[in-house]
Every structure is written in structure tokens, then in C-alpha cells.
Amino acid sequence: MRRSKREVNRVNESQPVFIQIMERIESDIITGAYGTGDLIISTTQISKVYAVNPTTAVKAVSKLTDAGILYKDRGIGMRVAEGAREKITERRRAIFLNQTIDALLAEAKTLGISVEEIGALINERGKFI
Amino acid sequence: MIEFDNVTKRYGGTTAIDSIDLSIPESGIYCLLGRNGAGKTTFMKLLAGHIAATDGVITADGKRVSTSHMPECVGYIESGSAQFNMRVSDLIDAAAELQEGFDHGFALEMTTRFELDPRKKYKQLSFGMKTMLTTIITLANNTGVILLDEPTLGFDAIMRSQFNTLLLESYNAHPRVIIVSTHLIDEIAKAAERLIIIDKGRILLEAGINDIDEKAYTLSGSAKAVLPLLDGLNCIGKTVAGSVMAAHIYGERITPPEGVAADRLSLQDFFLQMVGGNENE
Amino acid sequence: MNKRVWAITKLNLKNIRTAYFITGLLFVMMIAQIVVDIILAARGHYLGDNAGVSLGWFLWAAVALAAVLVPARNFRRVTNLGGKRDGFRRGSFTVYAILSGAISLASTVIYYALDQTMFQSGKYGYMLSAPDVFGWAEHGAAAVFFQQFAFLLLLAMFIHTLTSLQDKWYGWAADIVLVAIISVFPPIAPLRSVLAGFFWIILFSPLPLQIGVCLLLTAALYALSKPVYVRKAI
Numbered sequence: 001m002r003r004s005k006r007e008v009n010r011v012n013e014s015q016p017v018f019i020q021i022m023e024r025i026e027s028d029i030i031t032g033a034y035g036t037g038d039l040i041i042s043t044t045q046i047s048k049v050y051a052v053n054p055t056t057a058v059k060a061v062s063k064l065t066d067a068g069i070l071y072k073d074r075g076i077g078m079r080v081a082e083g084a085r086e087k088i089t090e091r092r093r094a095i096f097l098n099q100t101i102d103a104l105l106a107e108a109k110t111l112g113i114s115v116e117e118i119g120a121l122i123n124e125r126g127k128f129i
Numbered sequence: 130m131i132e133f134d135n136v137t138k139r140y141g142g143t144t145a146i147d148s149i150d151l152s153i154p155e156s157g158i159y160c161l162l163g164r165n166g167a168g169k170t171t172f173m174k175l176l177a178g179h180i181a182a183t184d185g186v187i188t189a190d191g192k193r194v195s196t197s198h199m200p201e202c203v204g205y206i207e208s209g210s211a212q213f214n215m216r217v218s219d220l221i222d223a224a225a226e227l228q229e230g231f232d233h234g235f236a237l238e239m240t241t242r243f244e245l246d247p248r249k250k251y252k253q254l255s256f257g258m259k260t261m262l263t264t265i266i267t268l269a270n271n272t273g274v275i276l277l278d279e280p281t282l283g284f285d286a287i288m289r290s291q292f293n294t295l296l297l298e299s300y301n302a303h304p305r306v307i308i309v310s311t312h313l314i315d316e317i318a319k320a321a322e323r324l325i326i327i328d329k330g331r332i333l334l335e336a337g338i339n340d341i342d343e344k345a346y347t348l349s350g351s352a353k354a355v356l357p358l359l360d361g362l363n364c365i366g367k368t369v370a371g372s373v374m375a376a377h378i379y380g381e382r383i384t385p386p387e388g389v390a391a392d393r394l395s396l397q398d399f400f401l402q403m404v405g406g407n408e409n410e
Numbered sequence: 411m412n413k414r415v416w417a418i419t420k421l422n423l424k425n426i427r428t429a430y431f432i433t434g435l436l437f438v439m440m441i442a443q444i445v446v447d448i449i450l451a452a453r454g455h456y457l458g459d460n461a462g463v464s465l466g467w468f469l470w471a472a473v474a475l476a477a478v479l480v481p482a483r484n485f486r487r488v489t490n491l492g493g494k495r496d497g498f499r500r501g502s503f504t505v506y507a508i509l510s511g512a513i514s515l516a517s518t519v520i521y522y523a524l525d526q527t528m529f530q531s532g533k534y535g536y537m538l539s540a541p542d543v544f545g546w547a548e549h550g551a552a553a554v555f556f557q558q559f560a561f562l563l564l565l566a567m568f569i570h571t572l573t574s575l576q577d578k579w580y581g582w583a584a585d586i587v588l589v590a591i592i593s594v595f596p597p598i599a600p601l602r603s604v605l606a607g608f609f610w611i612i613l614f615s616p617l618p619l620q621i622g623v624c625l626l627l628t629a630a631l632y633a634l635s636k637p638v639y640v641r642k643a644i
Contacts, residue, residue, distance in 0.1 A: 015393060016342030017319055044301060051293050053158055053322045054301065059339050106387065179489070179644040197640040199494045207644075210490040213425050220491065226417035228492035266491065 017052055021060040024050075026069070026088045034080045040070065042077055067091075130154060130306055131176065131274060136185030138171055138330075145171040147330035148185070153308075158300055160321035160338070161310040162400055168330040169310040170207065173276045176308075177205035189274060201229055202273025206263050208282055217254070217262060218247035221269075230272030232303075239265045239295060243288065257283035264292065268299050274306040281311070293320045318396045328404045338396070345399045346382060349375040350389035358389065366402035377402045418493050418501025422480050423508065425487070429475035436468040444528075464525045464539030466517030473509050473562050477569035480505060482576070489644050499639045503632055506566035514559040521547070521554060544613045553617050560624035561612060567631040574638050 015023070028034050041049070046057035061078055064070045069084040108118050131153040138146040146168050153159065163169045174180045175187055178199035187194040190202045212220060217240060225231040240247050243261050245254075254262065264280040281289045293316040300307055300320075311317055314324075324341060326333040348355050352374040363380040377394055385391045394402070440463070447462070480502050488498050517540065525539045541547035546557040572588075575581030595601040611623050 016339065018339050018342065047297055047301065048294075050319075051290070051297060051316070052319045053297070053338070055157070055322045055337070056319070056339055174644070178495075181641075196495070199496075201494070204492060206490050206492070211486050212490055213421065213484075213487045215424070223417060223421055224491045227414055227488070227497075231492070263490075270492070 018056050018060040018063065021046060021050060021052065021057065022064055025060070025064060026092075029069070029080055029084050030088055036080050036082055036084065038080050039073070039077050040080065130156070130190060132186075132188040133176075134186045134188075136175065136187055137183050138175060138180065139183045144330055146175065146182075149330075149332055151325070151332055151335065153306055156304045156306050157322040158296065158320055159306065159308045159323050159325055160314065160317055161308050161325045161327060162312070162314055163310070163327035164312055164404060167312075167327045167404075169312075169327060170278060171330075172327065173205055173278055173308070173310060174207070176200075176274070177203045177276060179205070179207075200273075203276065204228065204267055204270040204272075204274065205276035206267045206278065208260065208263065208278040208280070210263065212251045212259075212262070214250055214252045216247065217245060217249055217251070220251065220262065221247070221266065224266045224269070228270050230270055232269045232271050235271075235299065235302075236265050236269035239269070242295070243291065255283075257285070257288065260284065261288070268296070268307075271303040272305065275308070277307065277309045279310055279312070281317070289316050293317065296320050314396050314400055324396070326400060326403050333403055341379075341396065341399060342393075344381070345377070345379050345394040345396075347375050347377050347392045347394050347398075348383075348385055348389055349373070349392065350385075354386070354388045358383065358385065365399075414493070414497050415500045415504065418488055418497050419504040419508070421488055421491075421493075422476075422484055422501060422505045425484055426476045426479045426505075429472050429479055432475055433469060433472040436471055437465060440465055440468055462525070462528055462537045464517075464520065464537060466520045466525070466539055466541075469513045469517050469520075470562065470565075473506070473513055473566050474569055476509055477506065477566040478573050481570055481574040485574075485642070486644060495639045495642070495644075496636075499635055502570060503567070503635075506563055506570065510559050510562035510566060514555050514562055517558060518551060518555045522551065546617075549617055557617060557620055560621045560628075564612060564624040564628045564631075567628045567635075571631050571635050571638060574635065574642060577643060578641065 025034075025040060028040075034040055040061075043054055043057040043061055046052070046060070047054045050057075061070060065072065065078070067087065068081055069087055070078045071081045073079045105115065105118070108115070131151070133149045133151040136146060136149045137144065149172070161169050161172065171180070175182055176189065176194060178194050178196050181196045189200040192198065192200060194200050194203070213223075215223070218237075221233070221236045221240070225233045225236070237247070239245075243265075245258055245261055245265070249258075251259070251262070260280065260282045261284070264277060267275060267277055267280070281292050284292065296307070296309070296317075297320050308325075309317055309321065318324075318338060321338055323336065324338050325335045348358060351372055352369065353372075355374045355376050359376055359378075362376075362378050362383070364376050365379050366377045368375040368377075377398070379399070382391065444462075444465075485498055488501070489495070493501075521539055521541045525537050528537060540558060541554040544557070546554045572581070572584060575584055591605070595605045611619065612627070613620070615623070
């Protein structure tokens with residue numbers, strides 16, 4: 001059963017390459033490095049900076065476009081869409097609330113820690129953040 | 130651009146390439162992955178017109194490839210091949226004279242970046258530097274189809290990463306078909322666009338690396354929980370340890386029930402499962 | 411000639427150092443022998459019964475060795491730099507033409523400048539040199555050069571083609587046939603005369619016939635090398 005903990009960690013650290021790139025761009029939007037309407041680096045530059053195949057860069061960018069996070073400014077490049085930051089935050093919140101909490105509770109269950117104990121611990125720790 | 134139509138190559142009694150059908154219609158970086166002796170070099174030699182196919186037809190740029198018509202558009206140098214014992218700079222000059230579309234400036238720039246001393250003679254180079262020279266001479270060709278045979282053999286980690294950067298730079302400057310053969314899918318996986326897995330002379334898989342990244346995953350949990358999930362899934366290999374089972378899947382992702390974890394399968398693990406998966410059962 | 415054939419020619423000329431080295435060594439040894447002879451003659455030794463051997467003969471080794479090294483060593487190396495089969499075939503022929511020309515010229519100069527003076531100086535009873543032995547000198551310097559050139563070119567193409575075949579079964583078959591001809595023909599009178607006739611034509615026969623036959627056979631070997639190189643494994 002120790003195996004499951006190790007594997008839960010692995011999910012987070014090894015993602016498909018294009019998802020890793022999507023997440024880096026998303027993080028730059030969340031932190032404010034890119035504001036609404038800002039031009040993001042081109043797929044050629046992504047390919048160069050992260051040393052990945054251009055198609056991988058294109059895939060990451062087109063997935064972000066499909067998700068409404070980027071939009072195409074014809075002839076110029078890709079820009080950050082209106083409300084992109086909220087969308088990303090919302091999605092990451094959903095992931096956190098569903099998957100991360102579920103994984104936490106499942107692990108707690110296998111270790112014999114009750115939901116009440118977890119709740120108390122979260123309240124306790126929350127005071128210091 | 131490249132077509133293999135039912136191509137077979139036999140050496141005496143052994144079949145090195147076994148009725149391969151493959152089509153590479155457009156430019157891109159392709160990773161040809163296979164174990165030692167899987168047929169990677171034979172595949173490249175056939176495409177370069179170095180050896181003749183026993184059966185089948187190969188075309189490059191619409192023209193049929195044969196030993197009497199070594200395709201002008203295909204650049205290939207066998208890894209670990211013999212070279213004239215001349216200075217590195219003289220070998221590069223000679224290659225520039227012998228090959229159509231050879232980018233002399235790029236070749237010289239690469240020797241500088243990889244700290245390959247142009248005044249050294251070939252026999253004075255270390256194993257890794259010899260590979261480096263072969264790789265430079267092949268990659269400096271800007272036209273048609275480039276076949277890189279184990280281009281990072283003997284490289285250290287830094288050289289491998291530098292090679293990756295150069296490969297992408299060269300490709301971005303001159304998009305063309307670049308086929309990179311390797312038995313280790315390390316940094317090359319990031320640079321490549323499509324993966325061709327060859328085993329025992331046959332093509333096991335030809336797919337986009339991003340697709341594989343999405344489709345290859347592992348379901349792990351108790352055997353009782355995992356086994357029923359496998360119905361209808363393309364299971365490429367299983368690892369069983371006691372009551373715990375890890376099943377490697379290539380196909381649509383499913384949301385696993387509680388008690389079963391779905392993890393990404395790395396490309397190297399995916400390759401191991403594809404070529405040797407059954408041995409684990 | 412196209413640029414790439416010339417590039418292969420240059421690569422080949424640069425990379426037959428063993429041929430140059432051995433030829434140079436033979437040449438130096440012969441010069442040493444001549445120097446010893448001159449010293450002996452100066453001290454009053456009689457050399458009239460000794461045959462002087464022309465230096466020109468030893469230069470032929472360069473052509474013969476090049477015709478082994480080019481296909482056996484250089485073929486793979488040229489293709490490993492991106493050279494193509496047919497370019498190599500043409501580039502090799504150009505090498506033999508250049509070497510045969512250069513060696514024939516040098517040998518002609520040696521014949522007139524050195525052999526003649528040495529013989530006339532009376533130190534040797536007779537001088538063994540190709541232009542005398544094969545009768546080329548009877549028609550003047552141009553004949554000495556061109557007849558020798560035609561023969562050397564044929565010799566080079568023959569060795570080249572035979573060496574190129576060695577990685578295939580028919581190469582071995584050709585070896586066996588040659589050994590058979592050399593060992594079986596001489597003892598049998600009619601066959602012996604065939605063999606003698608052949609060598610007479612390519613070496614001794616009158617100028618137009620000798621040059622014509624040599625060039626014709628060279629052309630035939632050159633044509634034969636095409637299918638040989640198509641099949642040659644890299």
C-alpha cells in the first residue's frame with residue numbers, strides 16, 4: 001500500500017510534455033507575468049526555450065486556445081484572452097477540490113486517519129498561512 | 130516523401146527487415162526507436178541506397194531508391210563508420226564538396242559549440258567526438274531527408290542536451306524529414322514529433338509522441354480491482370507483484386474507480402512494454 | 411567533369427599515402443644501389459656484366475598499389491562523407507588516369523635523362539628499362555609516354571576491378587579463374603601461345619595496336635565496374 005503514495009506523487013511530477021508547457025504558460029498568466037491581451041511567446045520561441053518539437057509547442061498553444069485562455073491575433077501571434085486568469089484559477093480549483101482532496105482522504109483512510117482528525121489538522125495549520 | 134511498400138531485407142537466412150509498410154508524407158523529426166539488432170541500421174541503409182532490398186519498393190521524393198540510384202536527397206552516415214584520417218576541418222570541407230545543400234557555416238558553428246577541435250585528426254578524436262563529427266556532417270545537409278544513426282552514442286549528458294537544441298535549431302531553420310535512430314529515448318523524445326518503434330524487423334508502432342503521451346498510462350491497484358477494467362482496453366503489458374497489479378494501457382483514458390490509480394507511462398517505459406512487455410507476465 | 415567527381419578524385423589522391431610511401435621507399439633503395447654501383451665503378455670495379463635496372467619500373471608500384479587502396483580502403487570512407495557510388499567510380503578512374511599520366515611522364519624523363527646517360531657512361535653492360543624492353547623507345551619520346559600510359563591505365567583498371575569484386579562470391583571466382591589461367595596455360599603449348607599473344611599485344615605490339623587494345627580493354631573494364639559498384643555493399 002506504500003506504492004499508492006509514491007504513485008500519487010508521480011502523477012504530479014511527470015506529465016506529458018505538452019501539458020507541462022501548458023502549465024508553464026498558465027502559471028505565467030496566474031502570476032501576472034502575462035496580462036490580459038498580452039502577446040505570449042511564439043511557438044518557435046517555445047520550441048527553442050524548452051527544447052521541444054515545434055508541433056508539441058503548437059499542441060500546447062492550441063489546447064490553451066481551445067480552452068479559451070488564448071486567442072489568435074491574426075498575423076501577429078497569440079494573446080491572453082479576457083478572463084483567462086479566472087478560467088485557469090477556476091479549473092485548478094476544481095482539480096484541487098476534487099482530485100487533490102480525494103487523494104488526501106483516500107490516503108488518510110488507508111493510514112487509519114479519520115476525517116475529523118484531518119479537519120482539525122487543516123484548521124490548525126490554516127491559522128499559520 | 131518516403132514510402133516503404135512491403136519491404137523485406139534478408140541476409141542469408143536471417144530477416145533483418147520483415148515486410149515493412151511505412152509512409153512519411155511530410156517533414157518532421159522522427160524518432161526510430163528499437164533495441165540493438167532490431168533493424169534500425171538496415172532500415173536506414175535501405176533508404177539511403179547503401180544496400181538493396183530483397184523484396185518490396187522504397188521511394189524517396191517520388192523516385193525509386195535502389196543501389197544503382199542512391200537518392201541524392203537522402204543523407205546518411207552509418208554510426209561508427211570508418212573515416213579518412215584527416216583533420217576535422219578537411220573532412221568537413223570534403224563533405225561540403227560531396228553533398229548537395231551542405232551548410233558549411235552551420236557545420237563549422239557546430240564544431241565550435243561542441244568544442245570539437247577542427248585541427249585534430251580523426252584518429253585523435255575520442256569515441257564521443259567521432260560520433261559528434263559524423264552527426265555534424267549528416268545534420269549540416271539542408272535538403273531532403275536526413276538519417277541520423279545513433280547520433281548521441283558516447284555523448285555525456287550535456288552533449289546530449291546540446292545536440293537536442295542543435296537538432297531543433299537545424300530543423301526550424303530548414304524543415305525537412307529528419308529520422309533519428311536510437312535505442313534510448315532520452316532528450317530526443319522532446320525534440321521528436323513522431324515515434325516509430327521497430328522490433329525484430331517489423332514496425333510495431335508509428336504515432337505522434339504527443340498522442341502517445343496522452344494515450345499511454347498505467348492502471349495500478351489490487352489485481353482484483355484492475356483485471357475487470359482491462360476488458361475492452363488495449364493492454365500492452367502487465368506487471369504483477371503479489372496481489373498488486375500494474376497494467377499498461379495504450380488507448381483512450383478511463384477514469385479509474387477508487388483503489389485504482391491511473392498514472393502516466395513514460396515513453397521509455399512505454400517502449401519497454403511494447404518490445405518486451407510480454408516477458409513481464 | 412562535375413565538381414563532386416573532382417572532389418572524390420582529390421580525396422583519393424590525398425588518401426593513398428601507403429602507395430606513395432612504398433613507392434618512395436623502393437625508389438630510395440634503388441638510388442642507394444645506383445650510388446653504390448657508381449662508387450664501385452669509380453674504384454675500378456668492372457660492372458659490365460651487371461644489368462642496371464631503370465628507376466622507372468619502381469614507379470609503377472604507385473599505380474598498382476593505388477588501384478588496391480582506392481577500392482579496398484577509400485570506397486567506404488568516401489561514401490561515409492556523402493559520396494555516391496557512381497561518383498566514386500568516376501572519381502577512381504580519374505585518379506588512375508592522373509597517376510598513370512604522372513608516372514608515365516616521370517618514367518619517360520628518367521629513361522631519357524638518367525637511364526641513357528648511365529648506359530652511355532658505360533658503367534653497365536646493359537640497362538633494363540621498360541621503353542627498351544617493350545620497344546617503345548623505337549618510336550620516340552611521345553611513344554614512350556603514351557604506350558606506357560595506356561598500359562598503366564589498363565593495369566590500374568584491372569587491379570581496381572578485381573579488388574572491387576573481392577567482397578562478393580564472383581570476386582573469388584575471378585581469382586580462381588586467374589590463378590587457373592596462370593598455372594594451367596604456360597605448360598600447354600597452344601594455350602601458352604594464347605597467353606603470350608595477349609601480353610605481346612598489350613606490351614610489345616606496334617604503337618597503334620598496343621595503345622588501341624589497352625584503351626579498349628580499359629574502357630571495357632570501366633563499363634564492367636558500373637554493375638560491380640551498383641552491387642557493392644557499403
